[in-house]
Amino acid sequence: xxxxxxxxxxxxxxxxxxxxxxxxxxxxxxxxxxxxxxxxxxxxxxxxxxxxxxxxxxxxxxxxxxxxxxxxxxxxxxxxxxxxxxxxxxxxxxxxxxxxxxxxxxxxxxxxxxxxxxxxxxxxxxxxxxxxxxxxxxxxxxxxxxxxxxxxxxxxxxxxxxxxxxxxxxxxxxxxxxxxxxxxxxxxxxxxxxxxxxxxxxxxxxxxxxxxxxxxxxxxxxxxxxxxxxxxxxxxxxxxxxxxxxxxxxxxxxxxxxxxxxxxxxxxxxxxxxxxxxxxxxxxxxxxxxxxxxxxxxxxxxxxxxxxxxxxxxxxxxxxxxxxxxxxxxxxxxxxxxxxxxxxxxxxxxxxxxxxxxxxxxxxxxxxxxxxxxxxxxxxxxxxxxxxxxxxxxxxxxxxxxxxxxxxxxxxxxxxxxxxxxxxxxxxxxxxxxxxxxxxxxxxxxxxxxxxxxxxxxxxxxxxxxxxxxxxxxxxxxxxxxxxxxxxxxxxxxxxxxxxxxxxxxxxxxxxxxxxxxxxxxxxxxxxxxxxxxxxxxxxxxxxxxxxxxx
Numbered sequence: 199x200x201x202x203x204x205x206x207x208x209x210x211x212x213x214x215x216x217x218x219x220x221x222x223x224x225x226x227x228x229x230x231x232x233x234x235x236x237x238x239x240x241x242x243x244x245x246x247x248x249x250x251x252x253x254x255x256x257x258x259x260x261x262x263x264x265x266x267x268x269x270x271x272x273x274x275x276x277x278x279x280x281x282x283x284x285x286x287x288x289x290x291x292x293x294x295x296x297x298x299x300x301x302x303x304x305x306x307x308x309x310x311x312x313x314x315x316x317x318x319x320x321x322x323x324x325x326x327x328x329x330x331x332x333x334x335x336x337x338x339x340x341x342x343x344x345x346x347x348x349x350x351x352x353x354x355x356x357x358x359x360x361x362x363x364x365x366x367x368x369x370x371x372x373x374x375x376x377x378x379x380x381x382x383x384x385x386x387x388x389x390x391x392x393x394x395x396x397x398x399x400x401x402x403x404x405x406x407x408x409x410x411x412x413x414x415x416x417x418x419x420x421x422x423x424x425x426x427x428x429x430x431x432x433x434x435x436x437x438x439x440x441x442x443x444x445x446x447x448x449x450x451x452x453x454x455x456x457x458x459x460x461x462x463x464x465x466x467x468x469x470x471x472x473x474x475x476x477x478x479x480x481x482x483x484x485x486x487x488x489x490x491x492x493x494x495x496x497x498x499x500x501x502x503x504x505x506x507x508x509x510x511x512x513x514x515x516x517x518x519x520x521x522x523x524x525x526x527x528x529x530x531x532x533x534x535x536x537x538x539x540x541x542x543x544x545x546x547x548x549x550x551x552x553x554x555x556x557x558x559x560x561x562x563x564x565x566x567x568x569x570x571x572x573x574x575x576x577x578x579x580x581x582x583x584x585x586x587x588x589x590x591x592x593x594x595x596x597x598x599x600x601x602x603x604x605x606x607x608x609x610x611x612x613x614x615x616x617x618x619x620x621x622x623x624x625x626x627x628x629x630x631x632x633x634x635x636x637x638x639x640x641x642x643x644x645x646x647x648x649x650x651x652x653x654x655x656x657x658x659x660x661x662x663x664x665x666x667x668x669x670x671x672x673x674x675x676x677x678x679x680x681x682x683x684x685x686x687x688x689x690x691x692x693x694x695x696x697x698x699x700x701x702x703x704x705x706x707x708x709x710x711x712x713x714x715x716x717x718x719x720x721x722x723x724x725x726x727x728x729x730x731x732x733x734x735x736x737x738x739x740x741x742x743x744x745x746x747x748x749x
Contacts, residue, residue, distance in 0.1 A: 206442040207435065214371045220432040221364045222384040224290065227425035228357045229391025231297055231418035237399045237489040237564040240706035241411050246304060250709065252343040254681020257486045259334045259347035260354035261670040266332065270670060273359040274663050282370060283433045285363045290426035292356030297419045299349030303342045305412040317341035382579045386528055389571035392485065393520060396568035401513050461661050466652035466741050469732040470645060471668045473595060476725040477641050479672035480602055480718045486677050492563035493707045495613045496623045499561055507559045516556045516565060520572065522549045527576025546576065558624050566627055574635040581639055589746040591644035592736055596729040598640035602722035605634040610715035651741045680714040687713040
């Protein structure tokens with residue numbers, strides 16, 4: 199009898215990893231849509247009239263409701279009250295609704311419609327928000343960008359809700375088992391979504407020689423439909439698990455206003471929260487512009503469409519090679535046999551070189567930046583294991599800040615100096631992108647596990663909710679700010695577009711990105727200073743940030 203009651207779905211490795219695959223797959227799809235327009239910023243300018251300010255304002259809209267309507271807090275309350283199953287399906291549905299609006303906004307059907315006229319004439323002034331300088335719209339913003347921003351706001355609510363729900367679901371299925379591996383696997387698969395949209399979004403937009411940006415968004419929309427199906431399947435798996443265990447869904451303590459005072463009086467909390475917002479603000483907003491930055495700073499020659507490198511099949515081949523890099527690099531971390539480990543690493547390195555070579559031959563900025571998560575996928579488990587067993591979390595955050603500064607300064611000054619050097623520029627771009635991705639791995643490996651050491655265990659959920667909210671402020675503000683800085687520091691492009699001396703196609707790939715990249719490097723400098731302060735505070739107050747997570 200005892201044996202029967204203990205054998206549940208999560209006792210089966212196959213079933214619990216299937217549950218993880220459903221959750222991770224849904225997050226993969228959401229990550230694809232999150233950056234679906236990033237690699238085609240140039241096409242949004244040339245076909246829809248979105249200048250850098252419009253593009254940045256629309257991209258920043260993703261976190262607007264989370265920040266200013268506190269939806270992030272409400273999402274935590276919904277999760278606490280309704281449980282993982284309901285919230286997972288709800289988040290999938292909310293993402294899908296937002297994506298459908300976003301897609302319609304960039305279709306040809308929207309152009310010239312009554313809806314376009316309405317958005318052109320309205321939402322140009324929002325009382326209160328305009329005075330505070332936080333309005334998600336502005337006078338002169340293209341109607342399609344306004345409507346797309348509304349869709350992106352709704353999608354942002356769903357994706358943030360999905361993020362916290364998936365984390366809770368993993369804890370539920372893997373508690374007492376291989377949870378660290380499960381968390382790392384979910385993160386690795388989700389990050390591959392960034393590379394996926396970088397590779398395929400431009401392909402769909404330019405398919406058949408006819409440019410249509412709505413096809414790229416439709417690709418992301420289709421994936422979100424699949425994500426919702428995955429959440430529905432997970433719903434029934436999770437319900438069956440609860441029926442077997444006879445226990446209610448595991449819930450964290452809800453966010454309480456009274457917790458805020460306890461948290462805000464912790465100097466360690468503030469330092470970690472500031473580090474978080476600086477790190478993420480230097481990475482995620484940069485992703486929105488990275489492809490266009492490469493287009494403006496590298497010299498590309500048009501590939502003959504009849505050649506092997508101009509064929510659509512090359513995209514699929516390169517994508518498969520990318521998956522080989524990610525899979526072998528990730529698996530090498532969990533292989534105890536040295537021969538197998540070095541074999542996997544060798545395959546990963548060879549595949550990575552092949553991937554980079556193909557990106558160069560295709561003369562594609564999108565596929566060059568798609569290498570961003572590849573090194574991170576391989577080293578995130580190594581870093582997490584090191585912090586678990588050796589500690590040094592604060593020191594690793596300092597290292598991450600130094601890498602962040604070096605990468606953005608390289609993009610700002612070295613890459614433009616190599617323009618015209620077709621091979622040298624691409625090599626520097628690849629190396630910098632891979633290192634930037636690696637520096638980003640230091641955040642989940644060292645920063646997030648540090649939070650429980652800084653606040654009382656009873657208010658850990660509230661502390662994370664506050665950090666996520668602070669983080670979302672940066673993710674709202676800085677895409678918008680980068681866009682405004684680009685237009686302000688490139689007046690010749692803005693004037694050229696106004697008087698017709700430069701075409702939208704030429705303008706889209708002619709920006710000088712020095713100013714926004716220096717701004718991002720300054721975030722790294724600020725993070726570096728805070729990292730040193732955190733190390734001093736840790737030594738003084740004995741938080742144990744430099745100690746191993748495992749006792």
